[in-house]
């Protein structure tokens with residue numbers, strides 16, 4: 188099996204081709220210059236003392252974790268975070284030495300790998316803290332950990348209500364080095380920040396309990412992109428940013444930074460055009476019927492690539508014009524009505540997500556078709572769409 192993510196390389200005309208891939212007429216362009224630019228912009232928006240951690244879980248939401256991590260680290264990110272050992276292993280084996288936060292919760296069999304890969308795991312259960320403590324003492328090297336506090340998300344973490352009790356128990360684990368302590372917002376990007384402030388207050392109470400037990404971690408953190416934008420009082424020592432770095436805002440109401448640029452564009456070339464007569468139908472189920480003579484354009488990507496499986500909904504951009512999808516999206520193809528775009532020809536480049544001329548189809552627009560969120564939509568682009576990396580800018584370029 189070939190690697191799903193190609194190494195950075197220049198774009199060429201015609202079908203997309205990149206090292207490790209045969210040509211394909213549908214692809215994703217990842218603008219690493221824009222990613223670096225966004226990191227510099229986010230860095231500038233934070234106080235000098237606040238560190239910037241880049242969350243590269245799920246292949247950096249589909250960009251390709253390794254290429255994205257390298258650009259981020261060269262442009263203002265200090266640390267990385269992933270969710271699985273394999274994700275961390277791929278970064279380490281490619282030579283990434285930056286601190287890596289391992290988010291989520293572990294099972295005992297994962298702990299030897301946590302140490303071997305030199306990761307900083309979140310610990311949200313005393314049993315795991317104890318097991319890691321024993322392993323670290325056995326190996327004669329303290330294990331750095333981030334204490335995960337459940338401040339109201341009720342997913343991972345030690346419960347804030349019992350902070351005094353678990354803080355005392357953690358303090359006895361001499362094999363652990365308490366590098367950080369974190370919480371996670373259940374709602375940070377909506378207008379109403381009431382519960383976010385409740386969570387932050389609970390977090391501060393937990394920090395107080397840790398202090399009373401003699402634990403004062405270096406890195407206190409509770410913010411994702413929404414918190415980084417809208418809750419400056421929650422910046423603390425470090426913010427954990429994923430989505431925002433890709434030029435996509437977590438919601439329509441959160442604060443805007445100056446000049447963030449879109450990083451990911453999904454493209455395809457028109458590979459066939461069919462002439463239809465009134466009464467002709469298009470696609471499976473025959474759910475679209477021509478009411479005039481027209482032309483149907485075929486783009487060679489579908490739900491097997493992560494495009495939402497809709498019918499008679501959504502758009503593509505061709506020659507700077509927004510053309511409607513007609514018929515159903517199939518696994519490998521979707522069809523657009525080109526009747527009002529007589530110049531369109533086989534070989535034309537179409538944009539399915541991103542900008543073309545003055546038009547834009549955002550991740551939010553596409554997510555709405557799927558009745559989901561931009562995170563799901565971005566991470567949902569499948570690995571069979573080749574990633575083409577462009578504009579790898581030199582570190583710290585203006």
Ligand SMILES: *Cc1c(COP(=O)(O)O)cnc(C)c1O
Nearest residue numbers: 242371411412413427428429430
């Ligand atoms: C995914 C994740 C983040 C990043 O969230 P964004 O909204 O993409 O910035 C931060 N912290 C944790 C614990 C996460 O799981």
